[in-house]
Structures are given as structure tokens and as C-alpha cells.
Amino acid sequence: MKTKQLAELAIDQGNGIVRLAPNWVPRSFCIPGRRIKLHPDDYYALGGERGGIDERWFSSTTPADNGPLTGVDEGLSQVVVKDGSTERRITLRDAVSELKGKLIGDRLWKEYKCWPMYSKFFDNKGPLPHHIHHRNEHAAKVGQMGKPEAYYFPPQANNYGGDFPYTFFGFQPHVTKDQVKECLMNFMKGDNRITSISQAYRLDPGTGWDVPPGILHAPGSLCTYEPQKASDVYAMYQSLTNHQIVPQELLWKDTPKEQKGDFDYLMSIIDWDLNVDPDFAKKHFMRPLPVDGVPKMESKGYREHWICYKSDAFSAKELTVLPGRSVVIKDTAAYGLIMMQGHGTMNQWKIETPALIRYGQLTNDEFFVSEQAAKEGVKITNLSDSDPIVMLKHFGPGNPDLKIS
Numbered sequence: 001m002k003t004k005q006l007a008e009l010a011i012d013q014g015n016g017i018v019r020l021a022p023n024w025v026p027r028s029f030c031i032p033g034r035r036i037k038l039h040p041d042d043y044y045a046l047g048g049e050r051g052g053i054d055e056r057w058f059s060s061t062t063p064a065d066n067g068p069l070t071g072v073d074e075g076l077s078q079v080v081v082k083d084g085s086t087e088r089r090i091t092l093r094d095a096v097s098e099l100k101g102k103l104i105g106d107r108l109w110k111e112y113k114c115w116p117m118y119s120k121f122f123d124n125k126g127p128l129p130h131h132i133h134h135r136n137e138h139a140a141k142v143g144q145m146g147k148p149e150a151y152y153f154p155p156q157a158n159n160y161g162g163d164f165p166y167t168f169f170g171f172q173p174h175v176t177k178d179q180v181k182e183c184l185m186n187f188m189k190g191d192n193r194i195t196s197i198s199q200a201y202r203l204d205p206g207t208g209w210d211v212p213p214g215i216l217h218a219p220g221s222l223c224t225y226e227p228q229k230a231s232d233v234y235a236m237y238q239s240l241t242n243h244q245i246v247p248q249e250l251l252w253k254d255t256p257k258e259q260k261g262d263f264d265y266l267m268s269i270i271d272w273d274l275n276v277d278p279d280f281a282k283k284h285f286m287r288p289l290p291v292d293g294v295p296k297m298e299s300k301g302y303r304e305h306w307i308c309y310k311s312d313a314f315s316a317k318e319l320t321v322l323p324g325r326s327v328v329i330k331d332t333a334a335y336g337l338i339m340m341q342g343h344g345t346m347n348q349w350k351i352e353t354p355a356l357i358r359y360g361q362l363t364n365d366e367f368f369v370s371e372q373a374a375k376e377g378v379k380i381t382n383l384s385d386s387d388p389i390v391m392l393k394h395f396g397p398g399n400p401d402l403k404i405s
Contacts, residue, residue: 003090003094006079006083006090007090008099009081009082010080010081010090011099011102011103014347014348015347016369016370016373017369017373017378018080018095018103018370019080019349019364020058020092020367021080021089021363022362023058023060024053024056024359025053025055025074025075026046026051026054027052027066028050029129029244030051030052030124030128031125031126032123032124033054033123033125034125035123036056036123036157036223037355037356037357039356039357042358042359053359056121057075057077058077058118058119058336058366058394059119059366060092060120061115062076062230062231076092077091077118078090078091078092079095087362092115101371102370103370104334104370104371105333105370105372106371107371108333108334108397108398112397115334115396116397117229117313117314117396118228118336119314119392120226120228121223122226123157123223123224124162124219125162125163126162126221127163127221127242128219129238129246130194130195130217131234131235131237133146133149133211133213133214134146134147134213136213139231139254142233142254144231145230146213146231147231147233148212148213149226150208150209150210150211150226150227150311151209151211151224151225152224152225152227152316153206153207153222154206154340156340156341158223161203163221163242165202165203165221166200167200167217167220168195168218169201169217170198170216170217170275170277170280172197172199173277175197175276177267180194180197181263181264190240192238192240194216198216200218205222206288207285207286207288208286208308209284210284210308210310211284212271212311214274216237216270225307227308227315227394228314229313234253235251235253235255235266236251237266286309288305288307290305290306300327301325301327302327303320303322304318305317305318306402307392308394313397315394315395315402316392316393316395317392317395318392318393319389321381321382322382323386323387324385325382328377328379329380330378331369331374331375331401332401333371333395333396333399334368334370334371335369336366336369336393336394337367337392337394338392339352339353339366341353341387341388342387344382344383344384344389345379345383346378346379346380349364349367351380353365
């Protein structure tokens with residue numbers, strides 16, 4: 001059966017909702033925090049040389065950029081299709097390409113010709129290096145797009161905080177460009193101490209941060225839900241993190257060949273004003289905001305909050321369906337979702353939250369909802385009389401429902 005036929009079959013079978021397979025991604029420079037439900041024997045399923053699996057990507061049409069050992073279709077979400085008694089798969093990227101607006105909506109297809117975001121869990125035992133995602137002007141030089149992102153720390157995935165539940169953002173307001181450049185030039189001298197001129201913030205489950213491109217950030221060790229633009233562009237500006245040396249090639253990652261060795265070019269990637277803004281926390285910290293009045297929502301059997309809402313490139317909600325209740329939830333845009341808690345049904349699909357997942361195992365915890373299905377309303381029934389259903393929903397750019405003053 002051809003790709004187009006499989007894509008049509010998938011969306012028809014699900015009445016506008018398609019099931020996605022778990023999409024695991026390793027990072028050679030990270031130690032897994034082991035909170036993303038992967039079986040303990042499988043965190044190094046791809047071999048020690050690839051590093052531990054510390055990420056699971058959601059609704060991704062973006063290939064992972066993990067160097068020369070990157071696997072075929074690594075980072076690309078797979079749509080699961082029933083073809084008679086056989087289970088087949090196609091990438092979500094191919095499904096979007098074939099179905100176009102029928103899946104992601106005409107608004108997004110006409111403007112982007114792709115699904116322009118994805119989300120992920122990143123789950124690390126320790127902190128990540130202080131690094132940067134390029135703005136459009138710099139990313140375009142290596143054939144990529146700039147990358148805004150946002151963080152939310154789901155309580156269900158953070159029963160413990162790891163080694164360092166604090167994130168460094170930017171620089172202290174009095175820091176000079178010469179100080180930062182000196183740190184970069186000291187990258188090969190051991191610890192370049194770039195976080196000594198930054199400032200860290202404690203991370204609290206149930207809250208989040210907005211991170212535009214051009215901001216240096218060293219994410220802490222909470223398990224993080226991270227909606228972002230469909231790009232994997234970055235460069236590491238810290239040379240030693242949690243007693244681990246960061247390879248020099250990651251300092252120059254996504255630098256044009258002719259600019260490698262040019263520290264002034266690395267400095268130009270930094271959005272200076274954002275990095276030294278004394279009101280950084282006030283502008284970028286995010287507490288959940290209710291979509292409607294909480295008593296009104298609870299009387300209907302649910303609660304819904306915006307959890308990522310400061311970027312034009314994406315947005316995200318947390319939906320809770322109360323025990324024993326059945327609700328119909330309408331949105332005006334397509335979205336992907338990941339289950340965090342509970343079990344029940346979503347239209348004709350079974351939805352559940354697995355406790356443990358083997359590498360390669362299929363689950364019923366991740367789906368993609370077409371724009372038409374979202375507008376018509378998704379019926380979610382909680383089959384438990386004690387446990388709420390909780391899911392996280394990630395949307396593309398320009399969400400018409402996002403109206404926050």
C-alpha cells in the first residue's frame with residue numbers, strides 16, 4: 001500500500017485522530033534521568049556510543065541532528081495504521097505531506113507547507129550545558145530555522161528533581177560582552193566558567209518558562225515538557241557540565257564553515273538585550289492560566305489551563321478530565337497530545353498512561369488530532385472513579401484560541 005493510501009486510511013480509521021508510536025531520541029552528552037517510563041534495560045538500547053535515551057519527541061516532523069551516527073528517521077514521529085490484520089507505520093511528516101490541510105488545517109498548510117512545531121520530554125539526571133538556539137538570520141546560514149522553545153515541568157514526571165533542579169538563563173545584568181567572549185575563548189581550557197556570570201532559577205513542578213531564540217540557557221534536571229519550533233539548531237557555549245567535558249565541535253555546531261573559529265560570530269548569535277534583561281523572570285516565567293472560569297469548567301467535568309502561551313510559534317494546554325466524567329472538548333486548531341495520567345476513551349480510541357514502556361513497544365498514550373476533529377469536538381470519557389485523566393496538548397503557531405492579555 002502506498003504512503004498516500006496509508007495516510008488516508010489512518011485519518012479515516014481514527015475519524016480525524018491518528019495514533020503515534022513512541023519516538024525515543026538519545027543524546028551522547030547526557031545521562032538519562034529515567035523518568036520517561038522507558039524500561040530500565042532500554043535506556044542504552046541503541047548502544048553506549050549513541051549515549052542514553054533521555055528524550056521522547058512528540059508530533060515531530062523534524063529529524064534529530066545527532067551527528068554521523070544518527071539513525072534513519074530518528075526524531076520523526078510514526079503514525080500507526082491498521083491494514084487489515086497488519087500494523088503499518090508511516091512518518092507523521094509523510095502523512096502531513098500527503099493529507100495537507102485535512103490533517104493540520106488549511107491555515108497552517110497554506111502558510112508553512114508542513115507541521116511547524118514539535119514537543120518533547122527531555123529528562124536528564126544533571127543539568128545541560130549553557131547553550132543557545134539560533135535566531136532565524138543565523139539558522140538560515142546552515143539551512144535551518146530559528147528555534148524558540150518553552151518549558152513546562154509536569155508533576156507526574158517529577159517525583160524527584162534530579163541532581164540540579166535549577167536552570168541558568170542569560171547573564172547577570174552587569175556582565176559585559178568582553179566577559180562572555182573571554183569565556184568562549186577559554187572553551188578548550190577545561191571549565192570556561194560561563195555560568196559564573198549567569199544566574200540560576202529554581203524549577204518548580206507545575207510551572208514553566210518561555211525561551212526565545214538567542215537566549216543562553218542551561219536547563220536543570222527536572223523532567224521537562226518542551227514545545228518548540230520545528231528545528232534542532234543549537235550550539236553549546238559551556239565547556240564543562242556536571243563533571244562532563246563538552247566536545248569542542250558542539251561549540252561550533254551550526255556555524256557556517258567559513259565562520260568556524262570566529263568568536264565574534266558566536267557573540268553575534270546572542271540576543272544581548274534579552275540575556276541581560278533585569279526583568280527576565282517577570283517576562284519569561286509562566287504559571288498555568290485557566291482557559292475559562294475554574295468552577296464553570298469543573299461543573300462540566302474538566303479543567304484546562306494554558307501552560308505555554310508567550311510564543312507565537314506554538315502553544316500548549318494541560319487538560320484534566322475529572323474521575324467518572326465524560327466531556328466534549330473543542331479547539332480551533334490541530335494538536336498533538338501525550339497522556340500524563342489516567343485511562344479512558346477519546347472518541348473511539350482507548351487512551352491510557354503506561355507505567356513502563358519497552359523500546360519499540362507501541363502505546364495508547366500519544367495521538368495527533370486533526371483541525372476538523374478538534375473543531376467538531378473530541379469526546380473524552382474517564383473510566384476511573386478515582387483517577388483523573390491528564391493530558392498535555394501542543395499546538396502550532398498562531399493558535400486562534402490563544403487570547404491572553
